[in-house]
Amino acid sequence: MLKVEHIGIAVKSLSASVPLFEKLLNTNCYKQELVESEQVQTAFFKSGDTKVELLEATGPDSAIAKFLEKKSEGMHHIAFEVADIYAEMERLKQEGFLLLQESPKKGADNKLICFLHPKSTNGVLIEICQEIK
Ligand code: CMX
Numbered sequence: 420m421l422k423v424e425h426i427g428i429a430v431k432s433l434s435a436s437v438p439l440f441e442k443l444l445n446t447n448c449y450k451q452e453l454v455e456s457e458q459v460q461t462a463f464f465k466s467g468d469t470k471v472e473l474l475e476a477t478g479p480d481s482a483i484a485k486f487l488e489k490k491s492e493g494m495h496h497i498a499f500e501v502a503d504i505y506a507e508m509e510r511l512k513q514e515g516f517l518l519l520q521e522s523p524k525k526g527a528d529n530k531l532i533c534f535l536h537p538k539s540t541n542g543v544l545i546e547i548c549q550e551i552k
């Protein structure tokens with residue numbers, strides 16, 4: 420895997436958390452994006468070579484709504500950039516990790532993404548992602 424592409428943080432309210440993270444990181448949110456398929460509104464910040472993604476649920480069936488119900492606000496996932504998501508998914512499958520998608524899906528920030536179930540990764544939700552060229 421090439422690098423930590425972003426860290427996802429579940430929040431109850433972007434309108435409250437965006438200003439807080441702007442203060443914390445001392446940089447402006449550079450993009451907000453709705454990902455309808457995931458029922459999330461996202462807000463992105465740059466931190467050096469990586470990013471922070473804040474995630475607010477837009478519907479009750481969103482993974483973020485369920486996460487907030489069970490665990491409250493906090494770190495939701497770590498996303499690693501990969502050079503070839505198809506090859507990496509195959510490798511991870513062969514290694515016994517539990518992939519949540521059979522094939523990559525379109526995520527925020529112009530990426531193909533795939534998640535690994537936290538039960539197979541020591542309780543941490545892992546995303547792998549590759550920029551769509
Ligand atoms: N990190 C760590 N553990 C998590 C987790 C997370 N983000 N989300 C759920 N879990 C844990 C639950 O607490 C639960 O643990 P226990 O069994 O110990 O109570 C377990 O995983 C539940 O697993 P489940 O019953 O199979 O499924 P859930 O309905 O809770 O869904 C998951 C969990 C990871 C399968 C689901 O959230 C998912 O498919 N996530 C991928 C998609 C996603 O997260 N989209 C939002 C972000 C999109 C974006 O970045 O743009």
